[in-house]
Amino acid sequence: MHLSEKGHTYALFAIVVITCALGSLTQTVMNSMLTEVCDDFAIDAAQGQWVTTIYMLTMGVTVPVVTYLARRFSLKRLVYLALGFYLAGSVAGLFAPVFAVLIAARVLQAIATGITLPLVQSVAMTRFPRERTGTAMGIGGIAMGFAPNIGPLIGGALAGSWGWRSFYIILAGLLAVLWVANAVLVKSHGDHDTRPVFDYPSFVQSTLGFGGLLLGASNAATMPLSAPSVWLPALLGAVFIAVFVRRQRVIAHPLICLDIFASRHYRPGFVAQNCLFASFMGITLVLPLFIQGPCHMTALDAGIAFIPATVVALFVNPLAGVLVDKVGARAVCITSSVFLTVGAASFMFVGPGTPLWVLTLLQGVRAVGVSGLVGPLNSYGLSGLSGGLVMDGSAFFATARQVCASLGTALMMLIVTVVGAAVAVADPAAAGAAAVDGGASLSALPYQLAFALSTLFAAAVLVTALWKIR
Incomplete structure (x- = not known):
């Protein structure tokens, strides 16, 4: 199928927005399925909450790496990467025999969502004319505003009718369609640097920093502030973020260039x-x-x-x-x-x-x-x-x-x-x-x-x- 340059841009943007919307939906859909998940795996609610917590933590530590991935791969390949993680996670979740496999599935899905979240904004701002970027970003906002809000409603409806695993069946089918659409409709651009530098210390610092803050905040919702599970990861997270920010300002190839704040x-x-x-x-x-x-x-x-x-x-x-x-x-x-x-x-x-x-x-x-x-x-x-x-x-x-x-x-x-x-x-x-x-x-x-x-x-x-x- 032959598409114009504008058609390729629209196809790319639609695939990225839909994938991101599914990721945001997946983040919240399990909230109303927790009872069924806990019953299925014979676990308590405290353990069951990790299907939500691990998703949030993984997203938080994945997003900073996307800047490197965008320099390393073309957008088409980056979308393939996200869809691959997402599809693998959905299939693993569908057939998960134990709770640990479901957690691993949620990690794979969260990695995909972490990749697509900044991609939506980047494509909207760089692939559309300046006079249309607001419209493109508004459409992309559906993935961040509408999708997570509808998640609990969809989850509750599916859990009460066909069971929580039915969501993963639907999800896998949609992702397979998106995979084919990316292969057929999206043009492979050579807009990437094949030799980017990945700064491993920055990655470790961002992972510990943002991950620590997210874990501390998550625990604070159910534990007193005096609990070590709250203040210790939060304190360590703040320290590592400070170290991360300082490092980004002095190294030649930062993970995230903080010149953005200029x-x-x-x-x-x-x-x-x-x-x-x-x-x-x-x-x-x-x-x-x-x-x-x-x-x-x-x-x-x-x-x-x-x-x-x-x-x-x-x-x-x-x-x-x-x-x-x-x-x-x-x-x-x-x-x-x-x-x-x-x-x-x-x-x-x-x-x-x-x-x-x-x-x-x-x-x-x-x-x-x-x-x-x-x-x-x-x-x-x-x-x-x-x-x-x-x-x-x-x-x-x-x-x-x-x-x-x-x-x-x-x-x-x-x-x-x-x-x-x-x-x-x-x-x-x-x-x-x-x-x-x-x-x-x-x-x-x-x-x-x-x-x-x-x-x-x-x-x-x-x-x-x-x-x-x-």
């Missing part, structure tokens, strides 16, 4: 995006707990509250990208930040008697803000970088926001757990009926404080948009 666009885009992910990712865990706890509703009700927001993301992501190309990033980011902040702040005033439709509406308002910011912040932040630095900027964007999302979630869960326990001890009659971490009864107050923290992060996005995005 861009006046990249810095505010970086700060705003990290605050955005810290604000909204934690709510995807806290809100269902609130609905099923103080509100005394069902798991189905918790899922319903996210459905309109998920649909909003599907349409607002590309629309925001188009608007960036038409009116500029500043107007879109400020407007979306207002939606995000108003929606987040409104949750501070909900209580056990708040109807489900109100919670759903407020979550929809937040979703407009989130979906209107993901693509525009990416395109604005990367727009000031030269072509050779776009992949570095994309990789650091993806890694940092993963860490900030985990930290935001951990802090919100810490508030829910600690304040909830204090409320239960001080006034057991006032505490709600939710059970978190061993059965501590919680009132609405801990959740309201967690929503307040989300609001602070959202307000930081708004301030950054007003002050720095031009």
Whole structure:
């Protein structure tokens, strides 16, 4: 099949976006399948949570390496590499005889997702005309906004009908189609350096640094801050990241070139995006707990509250990208930040008697803000970088926001757990009926404080948009 140069670009971008969307979907789909997985392998929930934790950790340590891989391989070969890891992981997950094999499968899938996340942004910024990059980034935002939100819903539906392994059957089929599409539709470009230098000390430092922070943040969501499993990996992670950053500034061939921070666009885009992910990712865990706890509703009700927001993301992501190309990033980011902040702040005033439709509406308002910011912040932040630095900027964007999302979630869960326990001890009659971490009864107050923290992060996005995005 013969395609024009533009056709090859569109085909490449579609394959990368769909692969990345499947990766983001795979990251969250297991959340609603954990009960079935635990029953199947006869393990407890603490062990079962590793299907999510290992995915997050592997993504965090894979993304920084993508800059080297992009210099080493053509984009077509890099997509083949990602699809290969993903397909192998899906087949291994489908036939996993023991839990350890499922964990290995999740590692392979997370490597693929770690490769495709920065690829989406890089292709959007380097393969499309400048006047279309916002639109391309908006479409790519579906992979980062819509896909992970729909994951738990799909997982719950499949687990309740055909079993959790059915997801891997569907996934393997889709990936096989994408493999064929990449072979037939994508042109192999010679846009790579066949002799790039891989700095192994930088790789070790980034792995220990970002991996340590992610592990500490993940553990902080379920353990006290005084636990060595929380503060030790977090402390070591911070130390290794500092060493990693210093090394990148002095060596000739850095793993990630930190000249990206010389861009006046990249810095505010970086700060705003990290605050955005810290604000909204934690709510995807806290809100269902609130609905099923103080509100005394069902798991189905918790899922319903996210459905309109998920649909909003599907349409607002590309629309925001188009608007960036038409009116500029500043107007879109400020407007979306207002939606995000108003929606987040409104949750501070909900209580056990708040109807489900109100919670759903407020979550929809937040979703407009989130979906209107993901693509525009990416395109604005990367727009000031030269072509050779776009992949570095994309990789650091993806890694940092993963860490900030985990930290935001951990802090919100810490508030829910600690304040909830204090409320239960001080006034057991006032505490709600939710059970978190061993059965501590919680009132609405801990959740309201967690929503307040989300609001602070959202307000930081708004301030950054007003002050720095031009």
